[in-house]
Amino acid sequence: xxxxxxxxxxxxxxxxxxxxxxxxxxxxxxxxxxxxxxxxxxxxxxxxxxxxxxxxxxxxxxxxxxxxxxxxxxxxxxxxxxxxxxxxxxxxxxxxxxxxxxxxxxxxxxxxxxxxxxxxxxxxxxxxxxxxxxxxxxxxxxxxxxxxxxxxxxxxxxxxxxxxxxxxxxxxxxxxxxxxxxxxxxxxxxxxxxxxxxxxxxxxxxxxxxxxxxxxxxxxxxxxxxxxxxxxxxxxxxxxxxxxxxxxxxxxxxxxxxxxxxxxxxxxxxxxxxxxxxxx
DNA sequence: AGGTAGACCCGGCCAC
DNA sequence: GCCATCCGGGTCTACA
Numbered sequence: 001x002x003x004x005x006x007x008x009x010x011x012x013x014x015x016x017x018x019x020x021x022x023x024x025x026x027x028x029x030x031x032x033x034x035x036x037x038x039x040x041x042x043x044x045x046x047x048x049x050x051x052x053x054x055x056x057x058x059x060x061x062x063x064x065x066x067x068x069x070x071x072x073x074x075x076x077x078x079x080x081x082x083x084x085x086x087x088x089x090x091x092x093x094x095x096x097x098x099x100x101x102x103x104x105x106x107x108x109x110x111x112x113x114x115x116x117x118x119x120x121x122x123x124x125x126x127x128x129x130x131x132x133x134x135x136x137x138x139x140x141x142x143x144x145x146x147x148x149x150x151x152x153x154x155x156x157x158x159x160x161x162x163x164x165x166x167x168x169x170x171x172x173x174x175x176x177x178x179x180x181x182x183x184x185x186x187x188x189x190x191x192x193x194x195x196x197x198x199x200x201x202x203x204x205x206x207x208x209x210x211x212x213x214x215x216x217x218x219x220x221x222x223x224x225x226x227x228x229x230x231x232x233x234x235x236x237x238x239x240x241x242x243x244x245x246x247x248x249x250x251x252x253x254x255x256x257x258x259x260x261x262x263x264x265x266x267x268x269x270x271x272x273x274x275x276x277x278x279x280x
Numbered sequence: 281a282g283g284t285a286g287a288c289c290c291g292g293c294c295a296c
Numbered sequence: 297g298c299c300a301t302c303c304g305g306g307t308c309t310a311c312a
Contacts, residue, residue: 003305034288034307058306076306077290092290111289113306156283165307172305221305222292267284270304287309296299 002074004137004170005213006224006232007058010080013227014105015053017082018062022049022100029094034075035115037095044068044118050099057133057169061124069121071129075113077223081106110223134168137210142168144203151191151199158194158202159187160267171206174219174241177272179205181240181248186279187264187271212237240272248274 002010026042049065062070072078083104095107095116107114119127134150135141147168154161161167162176171179180187182205185198194202218224218232221242225231235242239249244263247255253276264271 006305032289073306075289076304109289110291111304111306113289115307154282160283163306174305219305224305268286269306283312285309285311288307291304293301293303295301 002058002076002078002218002224003172003175004055004058005175005210005216005234006218007055007060007074007170008214009218009224009226009232010074011053011055011060013082014060014080017101017103017227018050018097018099018105019052020050021103022047023064023097024100025098027096027098031092031094031112033094033109033112033114033116035073035117037116038118041116041118045070045097056130056136057165058172059129063121067121069119069124071115071117071119071124071127072107073115073129075109075111075115077111078107078109078114079223079225080227081108081225081229082227105227132166134164134166136169137171137206144200147203148194148196148199151194154191156191157188157266158185158191159271161191163267163269168206170210173269173271174238175206175209175213177241178209178239181205181272181274181278182209184277184279187266187273189279240274243272248277250277 023045026045028037028042051063051065054061058073060072083106090108092110093106093108097105117129124130150167159176159180162171179202183202185202213219213234216232216234217226217230219234220231221235240261243261245260248261258276261272262275
């Protein structure tokens with residue numbers, strides 16, 4: 001599920017419940033995740049006070065008083081839920097934290113693509129999850145000019161280039177499609193050939209679509225939910241994603257003639273775009 | 281060296 | 297209604 005807005009939604013829900021609490025008990029399931037918690041995970045985490053939660057790209061970071069940091073990635077289908085009562089286990093629960101305030105925080109992940117790491121807070125930037133990661137879209141390091149400079153050396157299609165987390169962190173298949181639509185850029189356009197002016201439009205579009213999606217609590221297609229079970233609703237604001245053959249969000253063209261939103265395949269992923277507004 | 285399939289895993293959805 | 301097939305919000309690895 002989770003691209004930046006979904007992870008931010010999870011963070012916003014977990015942070016007030018977890019920050020400042022002590023982790024009393026940790027339970028680790030035996031089913032394998034993409035990266036399962038390391039063997040010493042329970043001993044390093046149990047009894048520790050949680051200092052704060054943060055997000056970097058699509059990763060969630062839980063900082064502990066002993067200077068360790070838990071790194072969570074939700075993969076394709078991971079979600080957290082907060083439970084107050086016992087005996088509420090669900091299929092595909094992989095990890096749970098019981099806190100000093102009595103709350104139980106449960107990580108569930110049907111497709112098991114999620115990742116859990118433990119590292120020193122001081123070594124976070126060097127950790128393999130972040131060592132090669134580009135700036136967060138909301139950080140000062142991400143600018144229109146920086147994006148333009150990075151594009152210069154990229155001969156691949158802009159859609160694929162934007163999915164590379166080393167360029168900018170947090171974008172996934174949905175929000176790349178939506179941002180390209182807002183900027184009026186064809187997804188197959190070679191990144192290096194995009195003008196400075198168009199890059200500026202794209203930069204604004206990326207920030208706009210991410211901000212609006214966060215406001216909506218993310219996009220709930222299948223698995224994404226807030227930690228209290230509420231669904232995100234940004235999927236209702238999609239202009240092109242998943243709308244093959246339908247009119248695009250701001251459609252003013254003759255869908256009978258154009259065939260509506262077009263779906264193509266790029267680097268093994270589905271891409272949606274409007275031939276009228278993004279060309280060809 | 282950058283770019284692209286393939287692998288990982290399960291559930292949902294669509295065609296019978 | 298039941299079974300088969302394909303598809304996928306993400307990343308890592310291997311390959312050309």
